[in-house]
Amino acid sequence: GQQVMQIPQYQHVQEGEDFTTYCNSSTTLSNIQWYKQRPGGHPVFLIQLVKSGEVKKQKRLTFQFGEAKKNSSLHITATQTTDVGTYFCAGPDQGGSEKLVFGKGTKLTVNP
């Protein structure tokens, strides 16, 4: 089935540093979604990307969808302690299913 690979698995940064997580798929994705899960919490939808080469921004967060629609990235500028959590990308399963396949996530810790 569809696999979505995410790197790195863990990232430790000093507050104020930038952070990037990468998501790769072996197949072309019609769309990709990003979620954030705070420690002890549940995943919360952040954004959806659907167009080749699309770039979307949410304050300090920048999301990008690759030209081939096989990869995506999330970049956080000047991290804050409130950014702590695990960031997941998710793409549709093969065959046009409604099912979303999640990457293993990147766990971000921020040292104040």
Place this chain on the structure above:
Amino acid sequence: NAGVMQNPRHLVRRRGQEARLRCSPMKGHSHVYWYRQLPEEGLKFMVYLQKENIIDESGMPKERFSAEFPKEGPSILRIQQVVRGDSAAYFCASSQTDRLSSYNSPLHFGNGTRLTVT
């Protein structure tokens, strides 16, 4: 609160007992998904249901696990004869599929049920 409601929040069961996890989707949502999460791991798809129908159960173990989403009432994930390996967080999510769109609808997750098998 019109969000996805899951209960119980925490559930402790002894080996061999049954666990029943409930999920009420967001108002207006007709699609329910169950995901399982082990500590420090990602979300593993288990099952996708619409009212009274199981659409995709490819991620659910064939034995001991079952799911339903009746016409009335919440979706239920049932685990019979639990074993220690069933200990995990089980998240339910709902979505409202837009038939005019070919893209997946965003998922709205509940707070999860943390199952501990002793």
